[in-house]
Amino acid sequence: RDTPGDATYLHVPLVGAFLVHVASSCPLANNGSVLDFDFALVFNKNPLVCYEPDARRFTACDWGLLRPYATVLAAILNNGTAWVQRAEARRRACRDLAPRFWSSTALRRTPPQARIISSKTSNTRASVLLTCHVWGFYPAEVTVSWLHNGNVVGPGDHPPTSAIPNGDWTYQTQVTLMVAPTAGDTFACVVQHVSLDKPLLEEWSPGLSPGLTAKVAVATVLMVLGLSFFVVGVYCYRGKPPAPG
CATH class of the missing domain: 3.10.320.10 (Class II Histocompatibility Antigen, M Beta Chain; Chain B, domain 1)
Structure with a gap:
């Protein structure tokens, strides 16, 4: 010792x-x-x-x-x-x-929130993956579906996941859809829950490509400049005194 x-x-x-x-x-x-x-x-x-x-x-x-x-x-x-x-x-x-x-606790009703996030994929037939995140709802039973230009579509290659608890007596889930969007398309995530008087609708539309966005921006700037010169020219013309006659 x-x-x-x-x-x-x-x-x-x-x-x-x-x-x-x-x-x-x-x-x-x-x-x-x-x-x-x-x-x-x-x-x-x-x-x-x-x-x-x-x-x-x-x-x-x-x-x-x-x-x-x-x-x-x-x-x-x-x-x-x-x-x-x-x-x-x-x-x-x-x-x-x-x-x-x-x-x-058990009898309360908490309405969900929803948001659509898009991401690019390597799939040539469906180049965009849409993910509808739904969270903050109680009870856990919820129905989530997709609309394409107002028509119901299936969940695509990715089935919806089951609702999982957040740890604060609310739940979350997500549904994905692979799409090949074109100009003018509108996709919507429709959420049905017992806490809602009517279905919750979250919409998404394809944005412009970077090149097309730049062209639109340049055209807008030129149009504003041209309109400004036109207004200034009209103002100067009307402000000139009349020629002696």
């Missing part, structure tokens, strides 16, 4: 960690009604003593080495009324708060 004066000496204290806490829960059915009520004294994550609501008494629920201690503890808790009253108070709170919790 190293001595305290040695540089390699390391003192490691022997500390044991034990935790006893009270845990209560009330599982809910699909319609929000309370299915059951659980109340227990837990020792290091293991239920030690459990409360039986129908009998209004505590029983040992540990079947391991701690069962003798759990039996004694249950008898102590049943000897008075304080812990039974505490458990019943939580049971009433569970019954009273469950409807409000259910209405503010």
